[in-house]
Amino acid sequence: GDTSVLAGLYGPAEAKVSKELPDRAALEVLLRPKVGLPGVLERSREQLLRQTCEAVVLGVLHPRTAISLVLQVLSDAGSLLSCCLNAACMALLDAGLPLSALFCGVTCALQPDGTILLDPTARQEQEARAILTFAIASSERKVLTATTKGSCSVEEMQQCLAAAQRAATTIFQFYRDSVRRRYSK
Amino acid sequence: MAAERGTPAEALVGQVVLPGDLLLLPAHYDEDAEGERLRLSGGAAPQGRLLCGPGLRRSGAGLLVTTCGLLRHRPGGGGAYWVDSQQKRYVPVKGDHVIGIVTAKAGDVFRLDVGGSEPASLSYLAFEGATKRNRPNVQVGDLIYGQFVVANKDMEPEMVCIDSSGKSSGMGIIGQDGFLFKVSLGLIRKLLAPKCEIIQELSQLYPFELVIGMNGRIWVKAKTVQQTLIIVNILEACEYMTAEQRKQALAKLSGN
Numbered sequence: 110g111d112t113s114v115l116a117g118l119y120g121p122a123e124a125k126v127s128k129e130l131p132d133r134a135a136l137e138v139l140l141r142p143k144v145g146l147p148g149v150l151e152r153s154r155e156q157l158l159r160q161t162c163e164a165v166v167l168g169v170l171h172p173r174t175a176i177s178l179v180l181q182v183l184s185d186a187g188s189l190l191s192c193c194l195n196a197a198c199m200a201l202l203d204a205g206l207p208l209s210a211l212f213c214g215v216t217c218a219l220q221p222d223g224t225i226l227l228d229p230t231a232r233q234e235q236e237a238r239a240i241l242t243f244a245i246a247s248s249e250r251k252v253l254t255a256t257t258k259g260s261c262s263v264e265e266m267q268q269c270l271a272a273a274q275r276a277a278t279t280i281f282q283f284y285r286d287s288v289r290r291r292y293s294k
Numbered sequence: 295m296a297a298e299r300g301t302p303a304e305a306l307v308g309q310v311v312l313p314g315d316l317l318l319l320p321a322h323y324d325e326d327a328e329g330e331r332l333r334l335s336g337g338a339a340p341q342g343r344l345l346c347g348p349g350l351r352r353s354g355a356g357l358l359v360t361t362c363g364l365l366r367h368r369p370g371g372g373g374a375y376w377v378d379s380q381q382k383r384y385v386p387v388k389g390d391h392v393i394g395i396v397t398a399k400a401g402d403v404f405r406l407d408v409g410g411s412e413p414a415s416l417s418y419l420a421f422e423g424a425t426k427r428n429r430p431n432v433q434v435g436d437l438i439y440g441q442f443v444v445a446n447k448d449m450e451p452e453m454v455c456i457d458s459s460g461k462s463s464g465m466g467i468i469g470q471d472g473f474l475f476k477v478s479l480g481l482i483r484k485l486l487a488p489k490c491e492i493i494q495e496l497s498q499l500y501p502f503e504l505v506i507g508m509n510g511r512i513w514v515k516a517k518t519v520q521q522t523l524i525i526v527n528i529l530e531a532c533e534y535m536t537a538e539q540r541k542q543a544l545a546k547l548s549g550n
Contacts, residue, residue, distance in 0.1 A: 121383070173411075174411040205361050205379050207313075208313035247314040248314050285312055288312060
């Protein structure tokens with residue numbers, strides 16, 4: 110919908126001695142909200158994004174370097190976390206960092222009556238019983254990250270996961286089309 | 295990495311590939327993965343050995359794509375596959391000629407900024423005709439054109455300004471004046487290809503001196519400042535212009 114996030118990636122650059130890792134690249138994510146200072150919620154989302162990105166970036170090819178990913182929220186109309194995940198993946202792709210797979214973010218909202226809504230708006234998120242966000246990798250649709258807000262049963266989570274995996278195919282096709290457009294110029 | 299997801303490498307040559315795609319190779323190739331980061335694999339491969347260039351990693355029975363771009367293939371020798379991607383960040387590779395900016399003098403060694411993740415080091419004896427008594431006149435802020443003699447992911451890169459026979463062959467300190475600017479690595483590779491049209495067309499416009507570094511830096515010097523700036527603008531715009539637009543722009547300029 111109207112949610113948009115601007116992503117900037119810097120790296121592999123020189124790392125501070127206190128932060129450098131001897132065998133892989135140190136990845137750092139900064140998430141800036143649209144208004145106000147970053148708070149605890151932003152910090153927890155940054156850690157989530159960092160762990161997802163570390164799973165796909167081949168850090169061993171750039172030891173003792175730092176990769177910084179800065180995300181700025183431009184507008185929030187629901188499904189912010191999956192929008193951040195998609196923006197992060199496109200930034201990694203655009204910068205040419207070595208990746209072992211692509212990933213995308215999908216949000217599912219569980220309505221009180223049990224129906225599943227994909228990529229809910231802010232209003233639908235508020236009415237929902239539970240909101241689940243998945244980061245799904247392009248290699249065999251494996252799940253990289255799953256985070257839940259609210260309560261749901263295990264079967265409902267499995268159903269949401271299956272729906273998200275189907276939606277992920279559409280998103281990966283979009284990635285492929287945008288890259289094709291860029292390289293056709 | 296299931297086998298049914300892989301596609302034969304020949305089918306994807308010249309098409310866009312994304313990280314995570316698996317390429318299958320014909321079984322009769324004896325694979326030998328020499329992954330060189332960010333360098334078009336120009337090394338001659340022995341008969342029957344396949345070269346795996348930048349953007350590809352060997353995994354199991356096939357090649358895993360790690361960067362997005364166009365898949366290219368060179369059939370010479372044993373064959374080589376690599377991914378042609380557009381990037382701006384440079385990663386030092388041994389043997390690359392680059393333009394570095396001197397940032398510090400630490401005893402007998404100069405520290406150069408080459409645009410990579412750490413500064414490169416250059417010994418004062420690595421110039422043609424340099425001895426302990428006859429030191430080269432290098433100041434902080436000078437531009438140096440040299441090549442990497444050590445460049446891997448684990449060590450600090452080292453540069454020299456002489457080649458293996460001790461001659462400088464065009465390397466060394468770049469003179470005064472001129473203009474240094476940065477472009478993407480894809481444009482550099484295009485400019486360094488043999489018989490590049492852009493350089494030929496520009497040389498018909500004004501005479502100028504040009505130094506191209508593989509780290510994305512270009513140094514230009516023409517007779518007047520205005521001519522230098524015109525050449526800089528054309529080279530920067532070449533990235534996005536098609537050949538016809540470029541010819542039109544040059545025709546307008548030479549008509550003036």
